[in-house]
Structure formats: C-alpha cells, structure tokens
Amino acid sequence: MQLGTPQSFSRVLSSMCTEPHPAAREAAERFLATNPGDPGTYETVADLERTVVERLGEIVGLSDPAGYLASGGTEANIQALRLARNRADSTEPNVVVPASAHFSFTKAADVLGLELRVAPLDGYTVSLPAVRELVDEDTVAVVGVAGSTEYGRVDPIPALADAVADASGDPLFHVDAAWGGFVLPFTEHAWSFADAAVDTLTIDPHKMGQAVVPAGGLIARDESLLADLAVDTPYLESTSQITLTGTRSGAGVASAAAALDALWPAGYREQYERSQANAEWLAAELRARGDRVVSPTLPLVAADIGRDAIDAVRAEGWRLSRTEQGEARFVLQPHVTRETLTAFLDELDRVR
Numbered sequence: 001m002q003l004g005t006p007q008s009f010s011r012v013l014s015s016m017c018t019e020p021h022p023a024a025r026e027a028a029e030r031f032l033a034t035n036p037g038d039p040g041t042y043e044t045v046a047d048l049e050r051t052v053v054e055r056l057g058e059i060v061g062l063s064d065p066a067g068y069l070a071s072g073g074t075e076a077n078i079q080a081l082r083l084a085r086n087r088a089d090s091t092e093p094n095v096v097v098p099a100s101a102h103f104s105f106t107k108a109a110d111v112l113g114l115e116l117r118v119a120p121l122d123g124y125t126v127s128l129p130a131v132r133e134l135v136d137e138d139t140v141a142v143v144g145v146a147g148s149t150e151y152g153r154v155d156p157i158p159a160l161a162d163a164v165a166d167a168s169g170d171p172l173f174h175v176d177a178a179w180g181g182f183v184l185p186f187t188e189h190a191w192s193f194a195d196a197a198v199d200t201l202t203i204d205p206h207k208m209g210q211a212v213v214p215a216g217g218l219i220a221r222d223e224s225l226l227a228d229l230a231v232d233t234p235y236l237e238s239t240s241q242i243t244l245t246g247t248r249s250g251a252g253v254a255s256a257a258a259a260l261d262a263l264w265p266a267g268y269r270e271q272y273e274r275s276q277a278n279a280e281w282l283a284a285e286l287r288a289r290g291d292r293v294v295s296p297t298l299p300l301v302a303a304d305i306g307r308d309a310i311d312a313v314r315a316e317g318w319r320l321s322r323t324e325q326g327e328a329r330f331v332l333q334p335h336v337t338r339e340t341l342t343a344f345l346d347e348l349d350r351v352r
C-alpha cells in the first residue's frame with residue numbers, strides 16, 4: 001500500500017490546526033502506546049494529564065481546575081452540555097447558543113436530546129436581549145463563544161454570565177474557546193473564569209496550542225460538576241469514568257504537556273503577536289486591493305475576495321475555505337507566515 005505524503009502546510013490558509021511544536025511531536029511518539037482512559041494501568045500518562053489540566057487552568061484563570069483532555073472541541077462541548085443536562089431535572093431541556101456557535105453544538109443537541117435555541121447576532125457577537133428572551137426555566141446551559149470559528153469574534157462573556165445568573169432556572173454557563181483559548185490570554189478581551197462566573201470551558205491544545213491531534217480540553221470550575229458525567233467501569237482498576245470516549249490518546253496528552261511546557265506563556269505570546277500582526281497586515285493588503293474585510297480582532301481574517309478568485313487560488317493548491325456569507329477565511333495559525341501570505345497575495349493578483 002502506498003501511504004502517500006501528508007499535505008504540506010505551505011498553502012494551508014484556513015485550518016484551525018497547525019504543524020505541531022517539535023517537542024509535542026516527539027512526546028506524542030514516545031507516548032503512542034498509552035491510554036489515559038485506563039489510569040490504573042497507564043499511570044504516567046494519567047498523572048501527566050492532571051498536570052496538563054493544571055496548566056490549562058492557569059491559561060483560563062482557574063487556580064484549582066477540574067477537567068480532562070478530550071478528543072477535541074466537539075467532545076468537550078458535548079460533555080459540557082451533557083453534564084448540564086444531567087444535573088438539571090427538566091423533562092424538556094434546552095440550550096441557548098449564539099448563531100455563531102460551532103456546528104458541534106448541533107451534534108451535541110442531537111445526541112443529548114436537547115432543544116437547540118439559537119440566539120441571533122448583533123453584528124458578529126450574540127445579541128444579549130435575544131439570549132435573555134430565549135432563556136427559560138428549562139434552559140440547562142447557555143453558551144458563549146470566545147473566538148468564533150468563522151470570524152474569530154468574542155461574545156460579551158461577563159454580560160452573558162449576568163444573564164445566566166438572572167435566569168429563572170439554574171443553567172450552567174459554558175464558554176467555547178476551542179480555538180481562541182491560546183491567544184485570548186494576551187488580549188484585553190474578558191473571556192475566562194477570571195473574568196466572569198463561567199462553569200465550564202472548552203480549550204483545544206490541538207489548535208493554536210501546537211499539540212498533535214487529538215488533544216481537546218474540557219475545563220470545569222469544580223470537580224463536583226463532573227460527577228454528573230460519571231459511569232461505573234466494572235472491568236477497569238479505576239471504578240468510574242467521566243469521559244465520553246473510553247480508550248483515549250496518550251499521545252495527545254503527552255504532546256499537549258510538551259507544547260505547554262515549551263510555549264506557555266512566552267512562546268504562545270510571541271506566536272499570538274506574530275499571528276495578529278500578520279492578520280492586520282493581510283487585512284490592510286486586501287483592503288488596499290479594494291476588498292471588503294471583516295476587521296480581525298483575533299488572528300482570523302474574513303475577506304470578500306470574490307468566489308471566482310477563491311476557486312482560482314484553490315485550483316493552484318491553496319487550501320482556503322469560505323464563510324457562510326462567502327468570504328474567504330484566513331486562519332493565522334503558526335504555519336501561516338508573512339512569506340506564505342506574500343506568496344498568496346502574488347497568486348491572488350495573478351488570478352484576478
């Protein structure tokens with residue numbers, strides 16, 4: 001069998017994942033045959049996972065965090081809503097999410113039997129009056145997005161927390177920072193446990209964190225919140241499990257540990273500054289060409305370069321996705337350098 005060669009990152013412009021940090025790659029290989037889902041047998045990697053959760057706690061403003069490393073943001077979001085549903089006693093539970101929420105919430109609502117109430121946006125972030133209107137006594141969770149997948153925007157997290165506090169039921173407040181979590185600490189945005197009464201939060205080391213896939217993260221304010229996820233595990237040495245998947249990736253855990261060790265905080269700060277500068281530079285270059293650009297507040301640029309141009313650069317091997325509105329979507333991951341962008345703009349000028 002021919003395995004072929006994985007894609008090179010030199011023309012990948014819209015991925016939320018990136019080239020892993022060398023230390024993360026090395027750690028992943030070393031821990032390939034480990035399973036943190038069975039901590040009795042794979043003790044080292046299980047201990048490492050606790051260390052990673054502690055470190056993620058520092059990033060998200062929580063001194064005594066609970067949580068685990070999931071397969072990605074999708075699993076973390078499903079689990080956050082699952083624990084919210086399990087602790088509520090509603091027979092017709094609903095969850096309120098912004099229209100900008102990632103499609104993983106559609107999957108979560110489907111598998112959990114939750115009614116998905118989608119709050120419209122006011123510009124690029126959620127409309128607070130709409131959220132307040134949609135929340136009722138059967139609302140088990142309200143979701144805020146810190147770094148939206150399409151535009152990199154941050155919902156008003158403290159104001160959403162206030163809306164949750166005022167709710168007639170007792171919903172949990174979940175923040176989805178799957179992509180934004182590794183850049184937001186270096187911005188002025190209010191987004192984390194340190195800024196508002198957040199209950200659970202998703203932050204993915206395998207996106208801006210430069211760990212290998214799969215390494216997602218679910219962080220909870222308190223261990224007791226996770227108790228509602230526990231199921232008995234008769235044939236393991238440990239007696240219960242809170243994760244959704246059983247066997248899990250020790251490689252993901254070890255790589256996240258190595259990436260965090262190498263990069264938090266100085267390395268991630270430098271990367272954020274580089275990526276943000278590139279985002280602003282790209283936005284200015286495209287505006288100078290007459291394109292409408294959605295101003296980047298985080299290192300993600302959406303720009304109306306035209307459908308034909310997107311198709312033409314794709315035909316040249318550029319991996320570029322569209323927003324629902326049809327804008328080209330540039331995610332300024334670590335592998336997207338100024339040289340990459342310069343080469344892209346040359347191509348764009350050639351094709352239009």
Ligand SMILES: *Cc1c(COP(=O)(O)O)cnc(C)c1O
Nearest residue numbers: 072073074102104149176178179
């Ligand atoms: C990527 C992303 C997810 C889903 O994460 P996966 O790791 O792809 O499962 C969820 N929410 C946001 C905001 C994301 O950017």
